Amino acid sequence: MRVLQAKSIADQVDEILLERIRSGVYSPGSRIPSESELSDELGVSRATVRSVLAKLAANGFVIRKQGDGTYVNEHVHRASAHFGNLWDLTELIAGNGYNPTIELISMTRRPASEEESLVLALEAGEELICLRRLFHADQRAVILADNVIPISLLREPMDNLDGGMHIREILDRYFHQKIAFVLTDIRSTVLIIEAQKFLGGDAGRPILQLQTTFYEKNNLPIALGLNFFDDSFLHLSLAQAWN
Amino acid sequence: MRVLQAKSIADQVDEILLERIRSGVYSPGSRIPSESELSDELGVSRATVRSVLAKLAANGFVIRKQGDGTYVNEHVHRASAHFGNLWDLTELIAGNGYNPTIELISMTRRPASEEESLVLALEAGEELICLRRLFHADQRAVILADNVIPISLLREPMDNLDGGMHIREILDRYFHQKIAFVLTDIRSTVLIIEAQKFLGGDAGRPILQLQTTFYEKNNLPIALGLNFFDDSFLHLSLAQAWN
C-alpha cells in the first residue's frame, strides 16, 4: 500500500537509472543499454526513457553519443551541485561527501530594511521573520544561512519549528507559499566577524556569499536568503553538459 | 539559399518565442498563447512546443501554471547566466548589460605543472599551450581568463589566432576537439598582484575564481580554464525554475 502519492513513471525511471549509476551496476565509463532496450526492460515508451536520459545528460551523469550509445560519465562525481538545486544546501553538503545537519540558531522579527522592502515589494516598516541557521558537514560548521520572510505572509503559528526543514518546506507549511523560481547571486566577500563567530577560522578571509530571492508562481517575491559559504572546506562545483 | 545548416524546428521555435519575449510582443507578466494555439500558429506538434517551453521555463524565462497558462517571467532579466552556459564569459558580460570584447594578452608554451599533469592525464613534462585573455565589458577589464591545452592535441598551426574566439571554437578549429561536458568550480579568493595588473583596483580584495575543466565525449580532459572574475562590477546571477 502506498502511503504517499505515486510518483510519475519518468521519476521512477530516473531513480532506477541513477541508482544503477551510483551503485555501479552501470560502471563509470561504460555504455548503458540503448533507449530501446531500456524501454523494453522497464515497460515504458522510448519517449519516457529519452526524457529521463536527457535530464541525466544535462546534469552530466551520462554522456550521449549519436550513432554510438550512452555512457556513464566518470568525472561527474567531482561535482557537488546540479542545475535546479543550487540553493539546496543540504544536497550541496552531501555532494561534497559529508553528512549534512542543520542547527537553528535563532528566530526573530524585525522591520524590513529599505533594501529588503524594495526587493520584497513591501510597505515601509513591514516586519520580517528572520531565520538564522547553521549548516554542518560532519559536525563542522560550513554555511551560515539567514532567511527573511514578510510576516504578512504567515498563515500558521510557528511554534515548535523544526529548524532542519528545507526552506521550501518552511515556506509551504507555515506560509502556504510554493516556490516557482529562484534567483541566486554568487559573490565573493570577506568573512565578517558576525559570521566568523559561527564558521570559525580567520575573520577577513575570502568567502562565498550566495544571495537568493525566492518567487512564487505569480512573480511575487516571498523570501530572501543570505548564505555565507565556507569554500575553503566545501566546494561549489557545477557539472554542465554541452547541448 | 541557406548558407549554414538548417536549424531544427525546435530551435527555430525557441528563437521565435525568445524574440517575442525580449521584444515585448509577449510583455512581462502576461500570459502567452497556449500550447495548442502555438502549435497551430507555428505549424508544429504540441510535443515540440512543449519541449521548447520546458527549456524556457528551466531557464526562468517563463513560468508555467497547470490549469491556467504560461506567463512571461518579469524578474528573469536580472539573471546574467543560464544553465548550460556558465562558462560562456561573453554571454555573462552581455547578460549584465555590457558590450563584451576580448583582448588576447599572450600565447605561450611551457611544461605542465604537477597538478595540471594530474588533471589533464599527461605524462610528466608534457608541454601546454597557454592562452591569456582579458575580457572587457564596455572597455572595462572585468575577467582575466587563462586557458591551457596540451600541445599534443594540436592539429592545426595557430598562426593568426583570433583572440576573440570562444574557447569552444578554438578547441574545435585548432585541436579538432569538441566539448562534451564541463566542470566548473566556483571559489572565492583575493585578487593577486598578477591579475590586479590587468583588472585594476586594489590588490587583495575579494574576487571570484572560476576553475573549469573541459572534457570531450570520451571522458578525456582536453583543457583547463582559470578565470578571475571581478564581481564588484559584474554579477554572477543564476535563474532556476522549481521543477
Place this chain on the structure above:
DNA sequence: AAGTGGTCTAGACCACGGC
C-alpha cells in the same frame, strides 16, 4: 548494413485552476 541516439508527429488521458 545495423544499431544508436536525435527529431518530430498525432493522439490519448489526467490533474488542476478559473469561470
Place this chain on the structure above:
DNA sequence: CCGTGGTCTAGACCACTTG
C-alpha cells in the same frame, strides 16, 4: 464546465557511428 498544462504512448523518419 472547459481549457490549461502534465504525462505517456506508438510510431515514423533522420543522422550518425561502428563494424
